[in-house]
Amino acid sequence: MPAPAPSPAVVLQDLAFTWPDGATALEAVTGTFPRGRTGLVGDNGTGKSTLLRLVAGELTPTRGSVSVVGAVGLVPQRLTLDTRATVAGLLGVRTAVDAVRAITDGDVRPELFDAVGDAWDVEERAVAALAAVDLPHSGGALDRTVGTLSGGEAVLTAVTGLRLRSPDVALLDEPTNNLDAGSRDRLAELVRTWRGALVVVSHDRALLELVDATAELRAGSLTTFGGPYSAYEDHLAVQQEAAVRSVRDAEQTWRRERRERIKIAERVAHSQRQGRKDAADAKFVKAAINDRRNSAEKSQGARRGAAEAAESTARAAVETARSAVRDDDRITVDLPDPDVPASRRIAVLGSADGRDVVLAGPERVALTGPNGVGKTTLLERLLAGPSPAGRLCTDRVGYLPQRLDVLDPRATVLDAVRAGAPGVAPGDLRGRLARFLVRGAQVDRPVATLSGGELFRVHLARLLLAEPPAQLLMLDEPTNNLDLASVDRLVEALSSYRGALLVVSHDRAFLERLGLDAHVELRPDGRLAVGTVSS
Template identity: 80%
Template sequence: MPARTPSSPAVVLRDLTFSWPDGGTPVAGVSGTFGAGRTGLVGDNGTGKSTLLRLVAGHLTPTAGGVRVAGTVAYVPQRLTLDTGATVADLLGVRAPLDAVRAITGGDVRPELFDVVGDDWDVEERAVAALASAGLPATPGALDRTVGTLSGGEAVLTAVTGVRLGRADVALLDEPTNNLDAAARERLAELVRTWRGALVVVSHDRALLELVDATAELRAGSLTTHGGPYSAYEAALAVQQEAAQRAVRDAEQTWRRERRDRIRTAERIAHSQRQGRTDTANARYVKAVVNDRRNSAEKSQGDRRGAALAAEQAARDAVEAAQRAVRDDDRIVVDLPDPGVPAGRRIAVLGGVDGRDVVVAGPARVALTGANGVGKTTLLERLLAGPSPAGELRTDRVGYLPQRLDALDDDATVLDAVRSGAPHVAPGELRGRLARFLVRGDQVDRPVATLSGGERFRVHLARLLLADPPAQLLVLDEPTNNLDLASTDRLVEALSAYRGALLVVSHDGAFLDRVGVDLHLEVTPDGVVER
């Protein structure tokens, strides 16, 4: 589908700033626009993308500056799966008219209920039809199911379907491909391809970012928009960075030349001063003439020295300015200690189809796959809870990264959350280790509730990987959710070198290929089966 040309801006940001009560400022002085078409919003974890969407949606109030939106806004947050008590009707945005219709048909004739319904008497039928068209469960009572009974992928796709159903003028999607299986990703892609109106989507999913009309990057408090999909942005960035590197080399060459010229000027001035002292000693002129010439020479030499120093400083300033245009972003550093798992040792036994158990032995890498809603996360939770038809663990040194990152106490500080997994490690040492996950300084003392999705993930990952003693089995449920592309690369490197057993649920085929999976298991309602 050809890219659409955005017309007037749908969202205008003017010097937008937001600060948390603890002083953290994820968004500072951001100005820019989002067009009336489809825009992909990218940037490293922690740059403020999720906070920016919440400000546009009106869920947060700016500390300074402002937001102007043309029309109504619908927002799908990154952490919607944490609200396990919400219903499908809530996710679809039809709870109020649905409740009003049900109350009226039940005999309640209060006028305000009719105001809520308006012309939306068929809301239940339309909502169920929308679920069915998205490939979601549309059985009787489907609208009253809670998020806690849905898989992560079902919850996300339901919320996105609700945005489409509500026909908002501006739609904001924060990491919508999290937890989606291949079929659901294709349905989401079709929704994006056929979207009418303004759409801003935060994502690290390259395939989804190829469907947008423009790519906006949030970096260092600045919003920059590039025409075209993510691949066009990457190509433009590569050209820009090549030019920036070349500018640095040219500026450094100019600086070296100006420094040599300044040294030569200093040498000539020094030589001239020595010669001047000799001439003064041998002078036959009257003292006044000698002093006059000496004063004139000293002024000229001072001017030359000052000009040389100014030229060198200007060249140095040019080098620093050129270097600022070259990207040197920090990346997380993940080092996994050797957990001491002998080759072939049984780590876990999974319940298979027809009683054929599947053995996970160290240091095997096992992938669990299957459609959304089939029970992959449920299988993991039953396995971790103790012996059951789902299987049994043969080690108590297990690290678990859940799909819903709700295991962290929102009221705890980052340091306390990580210390709960390594209580014997000194706080100072933990701070040093957290720095390798790009959690530094005052961030360590921030409440978990103030973290972005990517920051929350890094803290959860740090808690898991910094455990003391180290885990012999890592159980990861959709580990690339919320993780930027560079951080995913670092995680792949760490897992590739990990000497323990790995059990991972993921719909990211490229990630599984890079980790080097030894065994693919498909989860079915009856158990697991080897693919």
């Protein structure tokens, strides 16, 4: 007997959500997330993050309903943007920790005891949980702010908090963003051993292989497949191959029915001409001519109507078949030639042992190292001016930050991008933004309303549409918010870029595809070592 299907942990019924500015994020989504582990995939901008926030109760549906069995815990994609949040907040124990401290200081309000419950050892357990995953756990670690953590440390802290609270339904939104190899291993272990319902949004193929089911959010529809992402890809490939064949068959039938309709139309026209000729020649008695004409017209009309109906049915079948074939838009990036001579120094990276690393000409270098070692800090110090971290030898530098928090949240998308290319006419800039799938009314939306993937594309557009073009691109975890297909497009664009490239990334597959000239590892003691990717 086949195993019974797992009961749903989350049920979505006709779910819709519209942002205050009128932009529709989700429309009429119906489906379920089963118990067990589900990977949620879909292109950027399809509403995956919004869907998770609706399930978590952070947002209220415009229409429809969300039903959840048990408590929900969410690790959001953009948690690193709230730099004032504390480690205790990321762990989800801020309220309990503060209550215990207040009671210890003599405050006996009843609501504080309610907040603590039985968790009098919450601070000790939180510190132990941090220590277990090699995160800083001493010297007031729970009160540190997100702004003092690396992106990877912040994400791992939030994931650790989820494990600490063990909600019935766990939601992870791009949890491998910024994580080094060791942290990814810990996250993978959490996913493998999670006993409740877990939904993970990710572009990390290795993580998506650990799930029991794959759900795709596409064009407002949620489709769930029993198996990991690779199995879903195989299933989709077979499905699409069959869809393409169906289109060919439908088009062939349409052509045949069209030819048949044309033939019948020609026969009808010939018959009508013959009838007029017979009448003109008075070849038959007038009454017989009329009877013959009436009979012919009825027969011809029936044949013509049947042929037109058959052609219309065949044409509709073609449209139906074509709708099953995927032809999704992808970002297209054409980078201009920044004219970097092969021998010119572009940047110098400072090493604690005095053995500095020089980027010359259009070199492509990966800067790697474990979480918290200071990779992002090194890039920011380079931008700030000469320092022990090194110096830049060109003022034409494009920087893509990890936190994506450098744009004015109140500015429109168009104004934010124009700041990097003030000489480009707004109409021309709109056309260029369309290549990044930023189109129509979206161009006039405030930056604060964008999804993670949309925000990334706007940052990328501002960077790559700058005039004059950058001679050095410094990219800090550039694949964090991209869907799998957009990562492919970014690789294609960067592979043809003729300037210097300095990339911080823990995504080994991405780095391997860039055709790098060198890997530079930043070690905890501040030394730089040129070699292979180690984390």
